[in-house]
Amino acid sequence: MDIAEIRTRNFKALIAGLESRGVTRRRDQGAKLGGFLSASYVSQLLAGKYIGDDVAKKISLAVGTDHGWMDRPHWEQDATTSISTVLETETRPGYVRFDVFEGGAGMGAGLVNQDYPEVVQTIEVAEWEVRRKLGYLPKPGRIQLITGRGPSMKPKLEDGDIIWIDTSCNYFDGDDYYLINIGGETQIKMLQKRGDGMYVVSINPDFPTYRSDEGEVSILGKALIHAGLRRF
Incomplete structure (x- = not known):
């Protein structure tokens, strides 16, 4: 499996994790993943647009991991677990x-x-x-x-x-x-x-x-x- 597919599948897992927590709008998803992804760009990445090195690094850092996180397979985890690092900064109860x-x-x-x-x-x-x-x-x-x-x-x-x-x-x-x-x-x-x-x-x-x-x-x-x- 090449790096492009790994990154795409990881990205889809991140989006699935966000959707499982009620973050369903593409604009809001982009904001969660670093704030540099527009709604249209999120849609393009989900459709298979190549995730370049710089974008992959920024997403990895945005979810609180090392810069190479997007280059390793994570999608087999439960979608909620895949996004757990993002949710560490989620809103507190109440x-x-x-x-x-x-x-x-x-x-x-x-x-x-x-x-x-x-x-x-x-x-x-x-x-x-x-x-x-x-x-x-x-x-x-x-x-x-x-x-x-x-x-x-x-x-x-x-x-x-x-x-x-x-x-x-x-x-x-x-x-x-x-x-x-x-x-x-x-x-x-x-x-x-x-x-x-x-x-x-x-x-x-x-x-x-x-x-x-x-x-x-x-x-x-x-x-x-x-x-x-x-x-x-």
Whole structure:
């Protein structure tokens, strides 16, 4: 058996292990395996795309093993055991884990979908506090974190604030704050439906409100909670 097949079968075992623990979205799986694998790339690797030396090394290190782990056969183990090294950092009982959304969000001119330094990669919050704030416990991966960038939502949102996004809400759910994509840029904005259409609203008066054309705005999620680092 050549190295390509060994790596592919090991990768499939890792994904199977994650799925057995409820991590079913390709984007979330990529985040678990080092954060450098996009959802589409995970799918390509599962379909048999060759896993190069650098990628194999990064995955091996991401699961907490030596750099050659992917080059040795492990798939005969139970899928849950195969991913045990990843799960060493899994959420503790009684807590809910929120991971980072892919890419940042602009709060000014916008931020093109791209890698951007995140203030926080993951947060674990006690279940009782999540219930108190949200009224329910979300399924894994439903609510994700982003770092807001730019001045247009000040003073409600400051540059670098962390925002919880409900990714299951990809539709207009009343006047509120949303993560949207408009013109290829991802932004946090308030959406308001008025008699003549949908309006994109900034809090900062230096950024004018405008009416969007039909189909121009794609809703990626609804903003629920925000937090930031502040000096007293």
